Amino acid sequence: MSKTGKITVKDRDPVSSLQNFLKLLLEKGTVEAVLVQQRLPIQNAAVMPVLVTDPEKLEGADPLAPAFPLNGARMLSRLTRKPLDAPIAAVMRPCEIRAFFELVKLKQGSAENVVFIGVDCLGTYGNIDYQKIAASTAGAESTLTFHRSILSGKGTATGDADISPACKSCDHPVATNADIGIGLLGANIEESLLLISNTEKGARVLGGLGIEVEEGDQPLRQSAVDALVSERTAYRDKMFEATSEAVSDVQKLMGYLGNCVNCYNCRVACPVCYCRECVFTTDVFDHEPAQYLRWAKRKGALKMPTDTVFYHLTRLAHMSTACIGCGQCSNACPNAVPVAELFRTVSHGVQKAFGYLAGASLDDEPPLSVFGEKEFSEVTGGKD
């Protein structure tokens, strides 16, 4: 049962109040470091994940910024692929925690000494859009403007930019698997933020900080969460339908992927594309020059670079059981191929077929890492 407490917001500034909360974690020695997205102390104030050990160096921390330059699960994986000596806190979006859970199950990280602080996610902009938005206002002001606009019911659109389709279709805006949740939904964030402990570890940390929490329903929050989830699910289902239709045969799929130049950025940006070395960049695909000519002769024409559809289908075979729908693939695509919609749509079906939900829990085994003697008899025509 989760317990709920509060962070009182001073000067109508939830960002600096959150910074104070994180500062407390470091000052009290609860954790040795905090991994949190920060506005970098440089001219264009890019927002990136930063590992902070000095409480004084948290002034740029802005977990509420609608920026998502990369999925932080990969960064946390770098920090935890060997045992950590002391606990660290990771302030992450729900999709980052879910992606990290998948990596833990693939033995590419450990959740052992990590306190997950999951912030309610109201959506993020694509990198280029966010850069423009951040450049037009100083510091965390753009973050506050974004949240004020949502609070006042004006939505997420700013100028001609809006949050990414992956975020609009995200049905997991709340990090229910974090140790501590930072609740924005159902709170007036200019007055207070909710602190929700979902686990024993989370309760211990909040207790150690002297923050009072109590059990009990949060009807206001629950209804705000339900409303957002149902809005997003409706968008998601429409997106599934439109995407399925857009790729319903190979000719259409080729059209859908037509602008792909095999840069493999989507694979690099993908937090759950788990191979240490991708087969598509190995000798296997370093074809003999004569091979290209043989292929061209067989069909009369050969598009270069080759293997574009092959690459995307293979990627689907690898990551569709683990896709958490963060949308970084589309964010990284130089040619605006709507890959996130495609991967999410297929992954949803695949995960349903295996009765699995990526990132939901550390206890569910990834579908392709387990098997049973009697299962899926339809695959072999009813015989098992």
Next chain:
Amino acid sequence: MADYEPTIIAFVCNWCTYTAADLAGTSRLVQPPNLRMVRMMCTGMIDPKYIIKALLEGADAVLVSGCHPGDCHYINGNLKARRRMKLLKEILPRFGFDERRLKMTWIGASEGIDFAETARQMTAEIKELGRNDLRTRMVL
């Protein structure tokens, strides 16, 4: 369409289905010559991309066949293969690949008759289904 000869790529395991195919041959069982056999040590080592590649290159169907559950020479490779086939059967039909072009069977080493029958049936079914037209089309 019914008068074409389909090309079926059959990934079979060394210990069961390949041996069954051998038995079918030495027993002089009549079977169509449409299967192109690829002998693997175990169905558990068939990477899904072999199957994707075969279909993208224009194979009319892919057959994966190995030992019955419990009989795998490597204990459970066939059960892993079944999960991968399940995965492909979930992914590929979304892009218009007919599910019948992806077949998996268990054929034990002594089941030569079963192998010949599978080859006959599958060839007839894929003939009926028609060509995979990617054979002659440029695939991006």
